Amino acid sequence: MRFRRPASLMAPLLLLVSSLLVPLALVPLVGCGALGSTPVESAADGTPLLEGRSVSDWSARLEPDQKSLEWRSIPWHPTYHEGAIAASEAGKPLLLWLMNGHPLGCT
Amino acid sequence: MAGRGSVWSDPKVKELSREFTPATDESFRLQTSDDRQAQFFRTMVHGDPKKVSGSRQGTYICTPGGRLLARGNSTDPRAIERIMAGGLQAWNALSPEERARPVPPSLLPEHRYEHFYPSEGLALLAVHRERVPDEPNSFRGMNLDHAWFSKEEIDGWWQTFRGAADEATRGVISSARIPVPAPLVDRWVRLHLVDNVRGQEGPFAPEDVERAEVTARVLESTGDRVRIAIEGRTRVETDGVWKMGESSWKNFPPSPRGVEVRLIGTAIYDRREARFVEFQLVALGESWGSGKLNGRGGREEGVRTPLAWRFSLIPPGAPDRVPPAFVDMYDVPWIEVSTAK
Helix, strand or coil: CCCCCCCCHHHHHHHHHHHHHHHHHHCCCCCCCCCCCCCCEEECCCEECCCCCCEEHHHHHHHCHHHHHHHCCCCCEEEHHHHHHHHHHHCCCCEEEEECCCCCCCC | CCHHCCCCCHHHHHHHHHHHHEEEEEEEHHHHHHCCHHHHHHHHHHHCCCCCCCCCCEEEEEECCCCCEEEECCCCCCHHHHHHHHHHHHHCCCHHHHCCCCCCCCHHCCCCHHHHHCCCEEEEEEEEEEEEEEEEEEEEEEEEEEECCCCHHHHHHHHHHHHHHHHCCCCCCCCCEEEECCCHHHHHHHHCCCCCCCCCCCCCCCHHHHEEEEEEEEEEEEEEEEEEEEEEEEEECCCCCCCCCCCCHHCCCCCCCEEEEEEEEEEEEEECCCCEEEEEEEEEEEEEECCCCCCCCCCCCCCCCCEEEHHHHHCCCCCCCCCCHHHHHCCCCCCCCCCCC
């Protein structure tokens, strides 16, 4: 049988809870440098912010510069056998670059 | 990793690469796997299909038919240029018949993780970066990875916020934060929010997860499209003791390490296409400790490094099917684990 708190006790309890929550709600939900307990904040349209910036903003900032992606301008085939097949079709020797961890991924 | 910048960004090397068909691959599999392709590779390089220890990283020049012409490993572009020139000279000295020898069936793989690419699910490209100390909006270093989620996993996630999406269609936007299914969060926390910026680090075990709170919140629903916000906090820390059974990753040096992040994201799920058509997620956090193979070996105990990760959608039909670094640790029925690694 589920216990139900008497209604007469509910109102003061709700009052107490809401009185605690209101000041919390007024605390600006601003991210902090350290990983404290503050939740992420939101923009006016509800989209989340982190350290005051949107996902799109951070995403643009995290874009590597062209110089660090220069190696990707070589048209690498992503596997040994795909490269060999393409080399056979092109009549060229195969240039195979091997790393621990895929060079086009996490190496 | 250094070769990306020093060798393969070098103008002379890039120009010379036009004389070849360029390809890349993962070397550890080729030197340790039982796969037919790996045995073929070892026979080509060493004349023997048995597994080899040490490192076989480097640059190889060979015929499509499987004859080795030159090889070497260096971060000096001039050294690689000499290897390429030597290989090209050897190629030109071959008979037309030898150059035209077809790709043998034994060069074709029996098992590749690329075969399990989730075309109908969610595939993400991850960029790992390091925040510059005292310049929190600047970043340095860069590594890449990929994160995969199957169609069934995404269907399951969709079901968790479908009710809120239906409400939003009727104009009722709930502020409820709906937990993202635990297996998906677990994958992110243990296998993708890892400090790989300067080189590969090991994965985390389920026992290492101290915090894994990631939620979705419906922002709007218009027509078939449902826009959601993703928010979360995660913390993972290991004592360095390997806890995940037999795996090549267990050979990473056993050192305490951890990662703690806050993350946000936005995504658009299309009801009719039954998939995410937009997805971007950013995590900011810190790492400490090191397995010592990821360029953090010299970091003092207690020192934390600020990091950032960005995950973005790989569009359907894109050629990028490179598997996640820890794909063999996914432990899901839709990926057949190779016995090789």
